[in-house]
Amino acid sequence: MDEYNExxxxxxxxxxxxxxxxxxxxxxxxGNPVCGDLMYAYIKVKNNIIEDIKMKTFGCVAAIVTSSKxxxxxxxxxxxxxxxxxxxxxxxxxxxxxxxxxxxxxxANDALRKAIxxxxxxxxxx
Amino acid sequence: xxxxxDHGATTPTDEKVVEAMLPYFTEIFGNPSSIHEFxxxxxxxxxxxxxxxxxxxxxxxxxxxFTSGGTESDNLAIxxxxxxxxxxxxxxxxxxxxIEHPAVLRSFEALEKEGFKATYLNVDREGxxxxxxxxxxxxxxxxxVSVMHANxxxxxxxxxxxxxxxxxxxxVIFHTDAxxxxxxxxxxxxxxxxxxxxxxxxxxxxxxGVGALYVxxxxxxxxxxxxxxxxxxxxxxxxxVTGFIxxxxxxxxxxENEITxxxxxRDKFVNTVLEKIPDVKLNGPGISEGKRLCNNxxxxxxxVEGESILMRxxxxxxxxxxxxxxxxxxxxxxxxxxxxxxxPLLLHSSLRITLGRENTDEEIDYxxxxxxxxxxDLRSISPL
Ligand SMILES: Cc1ncc(COP(=O)(O)O)c(C=O)c1O
Ligand code: FES
Numbered sequence: 001m002d003e004y005n006e007x008x009x010x011x012x013x014x015x016x017x018x019x020x021x022x023x024x025x026x027x028x029x030x031g032n033p034v035c036g037d038l039m040y041a042y043i044k045v046k047n048n049i050i051e052d053i054k055m056k057t058f059g060c061v062a063a064i065v066t067s068s069k070x071x072x073x074x075x076x077x078x079x080x081x082x083x084x085x086x087x088x089x090x091x092x093x094x095x096x097x098x099x100x101x102x103x104x105x106x107x108a109n110d111a112l113r114k115a116i117x118x119x120x121x122x123x124x125x126x
Numbered sequence: 127x128x129x130x131x132d133h134g135a136t137t138p139t140d141e142k143v144v145e146a147m148l149p150y151f152t153e154i155f156g157n158p159s160s161i162h163e164f165x166x167x168x169x170x171x172x173x174x175x176x177x178x179x180x181x182x183x184x185x186x187x188x189x190x191x192f193t194s195g196g197t198e199s200d201n202l203a204i205x206x207x208x209x210x211x212x213x214x215x216x217x218x219x220x221x222x223x224x225i226e227h228p229a230v231l232r233s234f235e236a237l238e239k240e241g242f243k244a245t246y247l248n249v250d251r252e253g254x255x256x257x258x259x260x261x262x263x264x265x266x267x268x269x270x271v272s273v274m275h276a277n278x279x280x281x282x283x284x285x286x287x288x289x290x291x292x293x294x295x296x297x298v299i300f301h302t303d304a305x306x307x308x309x310x311x312x313x314x315x316x317x318x319x320x321x322x323x324x325x326x327x328x329x330x331x332x333x334x335g336v337g338a339l340y341v342x343x344x345x346x347x348x349x350x351x352x353x354x355x356x357x358x359x360x361x362x363x364x365x366x367v368t369g370f371i372x373x374x375x376x377x378x379x380x381x382e383n384e385i386t387x388x389x390x391x392r393d394k395f396v397n398t399v400l401e402k403i404p405d406v407k408l409n410g411p412g413i414s415e416g417k418r419l420c421n422n423x424x425x426x427x428x429x430v431e432g433e434s435i436l437m438r439x440x441x442x443x444x445x446x447x448x449x450x451x452x453x454x455x456x457x458x459x460x461x462x463x464x465x466x467x468x469x470p471l472l473l474h475s476s477l478r479i480t481l482g483r484e485n486t487d488e489e490i491d492y493x494x495x496x497x498x499x500x501x502x503d504l505r506s507i508s509p510l
Contacts, residue, residue: 004437012434013441018507033510036431036451036459036474040509056509060433060452064507100457 002098004061011094012061017071019054026122028114031107037063041071041111045119048078055111062101063108066090070108079116085109128443129489133329133421134278134306134480135447139372140331146375147333150368158365159354168367175374179338182377183323184314186343191357192370195337196305196326200229200272202339202350202361203301203322207270208237210346217267221298223247223255224465225282226274230303231461234272243267252411253282253466261292270299275323276307279449279462279478280410281422283311287318294319299345305329305337309380310420321345327369331483332376336369384483389420391490392481396423398494403501405429409468409476421481424449426472427501429510435477438500444493449476 004012021042031038037059044052053075055067069090074082087105091097097105130138150171156164158172173187180187193199208220222234224246234244245263248256255273264271271293276283286302293300301322304313308325315323323340327333341347341360353362393413400406405428411418427435432450439446447453449460451474459473479493 009437009441012437015507029509033474034470038509056507058429058508058510059431060450061437063431063452064434104452 002100004098005095007095008061008065008097011065011068015064015068017053017055017068017075018057020056021052021054024054024115026115026117026119028111028116028118030110030114031059033058036060037104037107039063039067039107039111041067041108041115043112043115043119045079048080050074050077050079050082053112053115055108059107060101060104062097062104065094066097066105066108067111069093070105070112074112079119082112083116127489127492129485129493130445131479131481131485131489131493132445132447133482134478136328136334137331137482138484139328139333140376140379142379143332143372143375147368147372150371154367158367159356168365172365172367172370175370178374178377179325180340182309183340184316185340188358189315189341189343191339191341191360192365192373193337193339193361194335194366195328196227196303196324197229197337199305199324199326199337199339200227200301200303201233202347203324203341204230204233204270204272205237205350206347207299207301207322207345208242209348211269213348214346217265217269219243219245219265219267220270220272221245221247221260221263221268222272223249223274225249225253225277225279225462226272227278227303227305230272230274247273249282249465251466251468252417253277253280253462254411254417255284255289257285257288257292260289264292264296264298268296268298270301272301272303274303274306275313276304276311276419276422277410277462278306279460280424280466281306281419282410283307283417283419286313286320290319293321306419309377310385315340315342322347327373327376330376330380333369333372336366336373338373385420388481388483388485391485391487392421392423392479394487395479395481395490395494396425399425399497402494402498403427407469407472409463409466409472423479423481425477425479426468426475427477428472428475429508430501430504431474432476434504435475435497435500438504439493439496442496442500444496447478447480449478450474 024042158169432448433453
């Protein structure tokens with residue numbers, strides 16, 4: 001396996017944006033623990049902007065750091081902007097990921113997309 | 127602190143082993159096949175090394191072939207037996223278990239491609255081979271059974287005494303991969319009718335790239351490489367004299383006491399972890415039943431993934447390994463744990479800790495403390 005770089009390892013030892021938002025406006029759940037990964041994204045939205053985001057992740061080093069980094073990248077962005085962030089953007093921010101780990105960074109985007117969908121649904125039913 | 131707890135992968139070469147090897151690089155460097163004095167003294171040394179390995183198994187020195195390690199020993203034993211049987215027009219059915227090392231499994235698969243029929247025996251939840259299935263699987267066509275002595279991931283010690291008897295009754299050759307158990311679990315070839323035994327030096331504080339294969343006198347075996355008549359004509363190539371000397375020295379250095387001490391530290395580790403950390407499960411046989419390798423612990427930590435535990439411990443200077451899919455190149459979970467039918471949720475949460483003689487109680491305490499912290503940290507960010 002390719003190695004994780006120092007940037008990745010530093011973030012892995014101290015990931016930020018981890019935890020839960022109790023009164024979240026949207027929650028996205030993706031993955032399957034039987035396959036070794038599960039990720040929840042919690043978002044607070046105000047005026048179409050992601051005010052706060054927190055992540056809970058069961059998975060490998062790559063899954064944990066991409067969830068943390070994705071949250072960094074979308075915080076303060078509009079919903080539309082945040083959806084434009086790709087897994088490659090996240091990997092680039094991290095200085096690259098081992099090739100066989102690229103699939104893990106899909107999860108973070110998927111979790112965010114689901115959280116935004118959840119937010120939109122809740123808003124429409126209000 | 128730097129703590130090495132991955133002795134199932136490899137061990138540090140003992141300094142006494144290095145010391146024993148050194149003269150054979152520079153002073154006693156002759157080719158053992160040469161008939162002059164330089165050659166004769168090298169030859170004498172490797173014959174003495176052969177005697178040391180043989181004595182450990184209660185075998186005759188002429189039944190010990192030196193090889194380049196466990197992998198080559200497994201390949202030679204399995205392919206050598208199968209090819210010899212084919213040449214003699216005997217049967218074409220071979221049997222092994224689902225939890226063997228890749229050196230055995232891939233050898234079986236290679237033979238299947240050549241037309242051999244293979245049976246892969248099931249194991250129970252603790253990793254013990256189904257002996258009833260073994261008995262039922264043997265037919266007139268069966269020529270070889272290969273079942274490992276102790277498993278490298280979960281430490282299960284198979285009842286090779288019984289397996290050997292079943293094979294003998296049915297006139298089938300029995301090979302055991304004893305790479306993990308050699309010098310840790312006694313194996314007396316006068317008492318157990320096993321025909322072939324694989325061993326490796328680097329798992330017992332010897333140098334890497336050396337091993338041996340015990341071949342019971344009269345066992346039909348076809349050599350894999352052609353060349354000079356080295357190793358009783360079975361393994362051509364100028365001998366790895368320094369390696370053989372180092373391997374033998376490593377065998378000499380093993381003691382009963384260290385086995386007791388390693389087991390004591392392992393038991394303390396497992397018991398303390400189970401007591402201090404909630405939701406942990408021991409994979410494989412219990413530690414007090416005498417059917418588990420003395421240095422092996424394999425634990426699943428619910429709600430956290432193995433690779434992330436491994437890398438957090440690594441950051442604290444502690445080296446272990448995991449059966450989690452995420453840490454393997456193929457992203458497939460351990461075939462051993464999968465075959466044992468362990469809860470799929472625990473499959474990705476397993477950690478293998480394998481101790482060695484140089485570990486100390488302080489190191490074990492530090493590891494337990496670090497593990498408590500790492501598991502609680504990772505659980506705090508887990509959605510499970
Ligand atoms: C059970 C078993 N068989 C075979 C091998 C291969 O031995 P070697 O590394 O000497 O080729 C190993 C070591 O990884 C092992 O654990
Ligand atoms: S979560 Fe399994 S490889 Fe990343």
